[in-house]
Amino acid sequence: MNYLVNNFDVVAELFLQHLQLTLAVIFFSLLIGIPLGLLLARISWLRGPVMSVLGIIYTIPSLSFFVLLIPIFGLGTRPAIIALTAYAQLLLIRNWLVGLTTIEPAVLEAAQGMGLSGFQRFWQIEFPLALPMLLAGIRLVALSSIGIGTIAAYINAGGLGVLLFQGVITANFDKIFTGALAVTVLSFAANYFIRYLEQKAELRIYGKRI
Amino acid sequence: MPNEMVSSSTETNNTPSCESGQIVFERVSKTFATNIIPAVDQVSVKIPAGDLVVLLGPSGCGKTTLLKMVNRLYEPDSGEIWMCGKEIHTLPVNELRRQIGYVIQQVGLFPHMTIQKNISIVPHLLGWEEKRINDRLEMLMELIGLPASYLPRYPRQLSGGEQQRVGLARALAADPEILLMDEPFAAVDAINRERLQFELIDLHSKLKKTILFVTHDVEEAFRLAKRIIVMRAGKLVQYGTPLELVTQPANDFIKELVGSSNILRKLSLVNVNSILRAKENQSLDVSSSQQVARNSAVLRPEDDLRSVVSLLLCSGQESLPVKDSEDHLLGTVGYADLRGMLIANLPSE
Known part of the structure; x- marks a missing residue:
């Protein structure tokens, strides 16, 4: 624990870097995943091929994925964000798609029959009803990005992985322990915060679960 | 002018409504891509304004398809559908739908919205003022016989029969001339169904809307209808009052339907x-x-x-x-x- 006490500002900065990286990944994966998921919900024959491609991307080992991107995007956070966003698509879109496709057909038919436009149907009906599943997807993305993001320190993306790598190289157990502890705290915090939002979204639709 | 609107009663006067709720089908046909046989085959029929007309027939006879072509959830392959002197395909589709109340069997209330929001959704789309919407809400709740204390509740907190009443209120919210009802009471238990049927008869006699009502239940059809359209295999078999169907059945199919010897x-x-x-x-x-x-x-x-x-x-x-x-x-x-x-x-x- 000595390391944490003596280098609190260093750890805090790395913690913030890690948080930033995770938030950036969530932001970019939503930017791609929400429209792509919506497209898959509308055009069902696209689901198989697209989900297979996302599944294949997900199986690329993270370290090699980061290294592969270096020639194109150089070192630093950029390749890290790109790789993590690519991984995130499978987790995000699978959940989002489940959310969208399990809405009761009668609800959508009623909305259509009442004269809601395509956008109104999406924004007023589909989005709030699929929101709990979307948030569950975001939670998975956050947790996996926090985890895999530690490895991104290897390509100079910063974050709490720095402590782990340095600790391993210098055989500084205190440093490793501090890094691991910080990652765990971040994961737990992210999990509880997003789970809280999920429950709020669920409560609006289903009411109190008995 | 705006002041007049605020002070106006619940009766609508600037809804994009038409002078009459007559619906005319002219040689309407529709074949689904997955089928060779037409679902609706050359149907021509005139629904007089203000009548409660029931589309009756066995499942797969095309009655629901015919109904859903009125609010363009299905598009006919050929033929014309006229409403208030306009062919419905000349109107923007969402504008048309907002002029037509639509009630379906599974109700389809929006689970994340309160009863109040569910009912007022079309008036909001049409840009009604708050005061007018609230007056209308009050009037509709009275009409369907639910207390105003239900307005802040969610659909899940209501029984099936109550949900269907809210579905009806939602369809009537913007005071449409025409109401389309697709087997609305089929999923309700027998006792509540009968109650809802009599409530609908009562409501129709008060509001004088044109109602097109789909059912496969012969008793329900005869109980509700001023006129009945009997369909079979996409074709119109007979169109007449309940009395005419019983006394002058067009063919054996109708005879069997009304119980020929009994x-x-x-x-x-x-x-x-x-x-x-x-x-x-x-x-x-x-x-x-x-x-x-x-x-x-x-x-x-x-x-x-x-x-x-x-x-x-x-x-x-x-x-x-x-x-x-x-x-x-x-x-x-x-x-x-x-x-x-x-x-x-x-x-x-």
């Missing part, structure tokens, strides 16, 4: 109101001068003729008075009418 069954399908209307048409004196005995049994317009027979038998009278819910005398119906209108006209086997 007079009691036929009596059960026709109601007192049909007899009164038929007497009117034949310019018979509806409110015949026959003395109405005191304390005698009273018929209601919605009573079916089988219960009329049993009431006549019990009362020992030749005829009985018909009164509405406000106790106005509408006319009389007796053995002579039944014999004259119904039994004498029955086709001989």
Whole structure:
């Protein structure tokens, strides 16, 4: 624990870097995943091929994925964000798609029959009803990005992985322990915060679960 | 002008409504891509404004397809559908739909919205002012017989019958001229179904909307309908009043539908109101001068003729008075009418 006490500002900065990286990944994966998921919900024959491609991307080992991107995007956070966003698509879109496709057909038919436009149907009906599943997807993305993001320190993306790598190289157990502890705290915090939002979204639709 | 709108009553006056709720189908056909046989085959029929018309037929006969072509959830392959003197495909689709109330079997209330938000969604889309929406909400809740305390509740907190009432209120929210109802009571239990049916009859007599109602339930069709369209395999088989269907069935299919040899069954399908209307048409004196005995049994317009027979038998009278819910005398119906209108006209086997 000595390391944490003596280098609190260093750890805090790395913690913030890690948080930033995770938030950036969530932001970019939503930017791609929400429209792509919506497209898959509308055009069902696209689901198989697209989900297979996302599944294949997900199986690329993270370290090699980061290294592969270096020639194109150089070192630093950029390749890290790109790789993590690519991984995130499978987790995000699978959940989002489940959310969208399990809405009761009668609800959508009623909305259509009442004269809601395509956008109104999406924004007023589909989005709030699929929101709990979307948030569950975001939670998975956050947790996996926090985890895999530690490895991104290897390509100079910063974050709490720095402590782990340095600790391993210098055989500084205190440093490793501090890094691991910080990652765990971040994961737990992210999990509880997003789970809280999920429950709020669920409560609006289903009411109190008995 | 805006001030007038705020102070105006719940009655609408700037809804994009039309002067009449007549619907005309002209040689409408529709074949689904997955099928060779047309779902709807050259149907031409005129729905008079303000009538409650039932589309009746076995499942797969095309009745729902025909209904959903009115609000363009399905598009016909050929033919025209006219509403208020306009071919419906000349209107922007969402504008058309907002002029037509739509009620479906599974209700389809929005689970994340309160009853208030569910009902007021179309008025909001049409840009109504808050005051007008609130007045309308109050009026609709009274109409469907639910307390205003239900407005902040969610659909899940309501029973099935209550949900269907809210579905009806939602469809009526923007005061449409036309109401499309796709087997709305099929998923409700028998006791509530009957109650909802009589509520709909009552509501229709108050509001005078054109209602197109799909069902496969013969009793329901005859109970509700002013006119019935019987469909089979995409074709219109017969279009007529309940009395006409019973007394002049077009073919064996209709005969079987109304129970050809069973007079009691036929009596059960026709109601007192049909007899009164038929007497009117034949310019018979509806409110015949026959003395109405005191304390005698009273018929209601919605009573079916089988219960009329049993009431006549019990009362020992030749005829009985018909009164509405406000106790106005509408006319009389007796053995002579039944014999004259119904039994004498029955086709001989």
